[in-house]
Amino acid sequence: MKILLIGSGGREHALAWAISASPLCDTLFIAPGNPGTAQCGENVAIDVADHAAVVAFCRLQGIDLVVVGPEGPLVAGIADDLRQAGFKVFGPSKAAAQLEGSKGFTKELCAEFNIPTAGFGRFTGADTAKAYVARQGAPIVIKADGLAAGKGVIMAETLDQANEAIEMMFAGGLGSAGAEVVVEEWMVGEEASFFALCDGTHALALASAQDHKRVGDGDTGPNTGGMGAYSPAPVMTSAMEERVMAEIIRPTLAGMAKRGTPFQGVLFAGLMITAQGPKLIEYNTRFGDPECEVLMPRLKSDILPALLASCDGLLDTVDLRWRDEAALTVVLAAKGYPGKPETGSVIRGIEKAEELDDVLVFHAGTKLSNGDLVANGGRVLNVVALGENVGQAQARAYQAVDRIDWSEGFCRRDIGWQAVKREQG
Template sequence: MKVLVVGNGGREHALAWKIKQSPLLSKLYVAKGNAGIWKIAQKVDINPTDVEKLVDFAKREKINLTVVGPEQPLSEGIVDAFEKAGLKIFGHRKNAAILEASKVFAKNFMKKYNIPTAFYETFDNEDDAIEFIKKMGTPIVIKADGLAAGKGVVIANTEEEAVETVKSMFRGLFGEASKRIVIEEFLEGEEASYIAMVDGENLVPMATSQDHKRVFDGDKGPNTGGMGAYSPTPVITPEIEKQILEKIMYPTLKGMKAEGRPMRGFLYAGLMIGPKGINVLEFNVRMGDPETQPIMRRLRSDLLQHMIDILDGKIEQVTPQWSEDWSIGVVMASKGYPGKYEKGFEITGIDKAEKDPDIVVFHAGTDIKEGKIVTAGGRVLTVTATGKTLLEAKEKVYRAVEKIHFEGAHYRKDIGDKGLKRLHHL
């Protein structure tokens, strides 16, 4: 089979790495990819959002399956275009991708179908939003309605910060994405990611994981696209998983189908588990980044086969096999990320880190210049390790991170600690 992976980041490298292991695969392509993916897949010089060109390429090369990594092409209708051309593609249609593409849609949808989520209001002007903040008090959460690469959520701890955030969003901080905003109550607790493969009515859970959104240790600083993750996460106990399926995942599939927006692809619920029970912070219509990286390290079975079975209406045959090992991924980011950063710094030490067979380095913002691997994005690499215990995986991953160098590299040093606390290791 010929397979095309669409996307440029760490998530796409991990998906490509896993697909590459399938005996069904004859040739792997990536549009557009990064320095790491190009080692295992043929580069296709088309941007992930250039849907027409991607359709033409897939037709010409007789691609048997296209797998979409990021949310942007999904929300712009890549799946609809491929299906219209008679091409197989794993991902949600545009009318289902709105669950991630519009926070306002998602919140109103959850309210309608009684899916637990924080109390909220939506706004399209400054004055009403500021009045609401004064009434609610802080901390409070402010979200841009549209897609903002994981950065469109601000947790404001003071009224001043909340008002500033609202003003900057309405004045174009995220362009079109922040023309409308959602303001919601701040929920206490611990975040977790729950991801499943879905076919409109049924679902197959992926391994659980926990992302770390804030840029600095101890969950300090602004939100990012994610600074690291580990799998499984002890915060999702079997009892909690049962509740997630009954109160969140199945009602979402059912509700979206009832709205004429059936879902097929990856469905991701970002959850807050705390004193107010289990609440949905956000839905995503694709695998998480960086959660995909540690999750793929634990997947023993054939991802490509699973996706084909789901597209062929045989989801009941899909039974992913998971390693008993723990897996952890640490994001190495450019200096200044999630704000402004420079690109083009040489990266060294990846080969040294990967001498340990339990280490795999997934590339995100990387490129090749004059034969050297250089930085080309905010999140540059996700270094992953597996171990018999979470502590062992954590120790290994940080030993590997220390072997890799590029100008201004920064990373969190506490990925996995929340899990270790729950397991009483800290």
């Protein structure tokens, strides 16, 4: 098969690594890719926002399957344009991608189909949003409705913080993403990420993970796109996974089909495991980043048949096997992140890190410059390790991190702390 993978981050390097290992994969193109994906296939310099150019490339190369990594192209309708041109695509339609593209859309779906989630209000103006906050009290959660690159959620511990977040969003601080705002109840519990492949009718549970959104140790500082993750999440027992499938994933799939917008692709449910059970925080309509970087190394089965079954409505015929080992990834970020990152600094020592057993390094924000690997973004590298438990994976990952020579980068030193604390009793 000839496959085109769209995207350029750590998620796409992990997917490229998994897809290229499949005996079904003859040729893998990545658009635009990064220096890491170039080790798995051929990077191609296509502007993925130019859907006509992507379609033309697929025709020229005779592409058999397109796998869309990031949310932006999905929300922009790239899957629709490719399908209309006759290509098989892993990823939801523009209408179905609203599950990620609009938080308000997802909240209304939850209300209509009795899917457990936080109480909420939707607002198109600051005054009504502030009045709602005043009635509800703090702490409370303020969310931009649209895509905001992981920065559209403010956990407001006081009324002043909530009002400042509302003013910032409606003043254009997050661009068009903040034209509408969702205000949510502050839920108490433990967060987890859960993934399921969907073919419009059937859903196949994948694995769970837990990521670390705050930039600093001890879960302090501003939210980021994710500073690390591990899989599986201990809070997601087999019984809890079945509850999530029964109470959240399957009703979502049925609701989307009933609305005439069937969901095909991967559903990434951000969950809060509360005293009452699992509740949906939000949906993403693609593999998580950095969660994908810990899911792919744990997957023993060939990923391609599962992706094809999602496209063909045949997920009820697929079974996936997972490694018992835990996987943990530490994100190395450029100084300044999540604000303005310092780019252009040289990174060395990745090969020394990968000499360690069960260690992989996935590239996220890197590029080649005059023969050197340099930082080219906020989140730059994902250092991944496997271990018999999270504690062992954590120790191995930080051993690998310390072999990488990049003084202009930083990382959290406590990824996996909740699971390690559990393991230590």
